[in-house]
Amino acid sequence: MxxxxxxxxxxxxxxxxxxxxxxxxxxxxxxxxxxxxxxxxxxxxxxxxxxxxxxxxxxxxxxxxxxxxxxxxxxxxxCTGNVTVPPIRPREVTLGATAFSVLGAANRPGILALGSADPDNHWPLVDWLYRRMATSARQRGGNPDRSSHYSLPAGDPHLRHALADHLNATTFSCNSEQIIITQGAQEALSLTLRTVAEPGDLIAVESPCYYGTLQCVEALGLKVLEVPANSVTGIDLDALETTLQQWPVKALLTNPTWNNPLGFNLDPQGRQRLMALANQWDIAVIEDDVFGELSFNGQRISPLKVLDTDERVLYCGSFSKSLDADIRIGWVLPGRYFERLHYLKFVTSIACPGLQQQSLAELLRGRRYRQHLNRVGPCYGERAQRLADDVRRYWPTDTHFILPRGGMLQWFELPEAINSDQLFRQALAEGIGLSPGNLFCTDDRFGHHLRLCFACYRQDKKQQRAIARVGEMMALNLN
Ligand SMILES: Cc1ncc(COP(=O)(O)O)c(C=O)c1O
Known part of the structure; x- marks a missing residue:
């Protein structure tokens, strides 16, 4: 008995x-x-x-x-041989509805958006930018001699020059003629994919990866090969090599610096090997570097573009994460693919709005943007720590994560019994926005993972209560 x-x-x-x-x-x-x-x-x-x-x-x-x-x-x-892992196979992306409901949820009035990758835009430089744009708009409005003309597809020449100066001073050497201004990095990603691939082609991505990338792939009729990645070492380069041996990959789309959603930073040896593989298999590399300027210690991590000896990297950046996502200005240096991408930008949207571009060109003059970045990175580092402290206080002890050293995103592995899609819906019903793990892949392999953004996590009462409440929901789901 x-x-x-x-x-x-x-x-x-x-x-x-x-x-x-x-x-x-x-x-x-x-x-x-x-x-x-x-x-x-x-x-x-x-x-x-x-x-x-x-x-x-x-x-x-x-x-x-x-x-x-x-x-x-x-x-x-x-070990090879003793373990059966799911093979990496081309997959169609069918993400649409979930992604829209998450984005829609984050934008609903009254929602406390903890999941979406929004920067803190309460900085003096962002105020300066909007005042500058208002002044320019007033001047234009009051100018009887103004004439109507389209901006150039590659972008406002002043902004292209100012951006080239900024990149030369902080990141890599380039000239303004190599830059195309886009509507945020999202347009840059879409244009780069359209430039290097055609419907049905295979694109290798990190898994998990930013859902905007997956959505682009979905919309363009491409297929993904999801190469495993983790928060510590980033993309698994052995798996990437095997994938390149097995499949006719057109391009690798990678976010190697302060990755979304994992938060990793690929180390210098990894970067060398990645580029060596790209050269060996002659594939294009789309480098998404939207978080590159947000190291907590202020140090600029050298992009893959620096290692690019034959112009195969299409380097994408944006002001969305460093200033404000609503500005909708990004850029791409497409390397050897310049002509095709330039043409696609022209036929897609002709050009980006001139007002934003001219004000950003002024913003980049002098040292003010660099001084701003030197403040943002360390501040985000403190906020990451605060969020981590609250998660440790309120969430099940079986919650695991690696604190990143840059960017604005934190990836959590929750207890296995937690269904993060369900948690997302429960939290949303109480006005809390989260990003469930399955948003970042083509199947349900990240069903007990979550991504949160710490950029605005000041640890105020409302935020703390929300983290505590999500912890309670998880505890209830576990019982
Ligand atoms: C990795 C990554 N790439 C691109 C984007 C899109 O950036 P943008 O707002 O500049 O279009 C995002 C937005 O969250 C992102 O996280």
């Missing part, structure tokens, strides 16, 4: 067993591909808030089970 009752109450797993189980699931889901290295012991202990000893114990268990093997001076590698 006693024995049969005991059967219903299994001995709880020890912490190292729980971690080993979680890592096994991540490997089986394809997050860590056979042949790739697991994050370091230090990174795992930070991510799971466990001691190094517990992590070592968990890894030993996986090693005993033949799932990973130790590589001298490198770490632990996922």
């Amino acid at each position: 006693v024995i049969s009752r005991l059967k219903h109450y299994p001995v709880p797993m020890k912490r190292y067993q729980q971690l080993s189980h979680k890592l096994r699931l991540r490997i089986e889901r394809g997050e860590f591909h056979p042949g790739s290295l697991l994050p370091s012991i230090r990174a795992l202990s930070q991510q799971y808030q466990l001691s190094r000893n517990t992590v070592i114990h968990a890894l030993a268990l996986l090693e005993e089970g033949g799932l990973i093997q130790s590589r001298p001076r490198q770490g632990f590698q996922v």
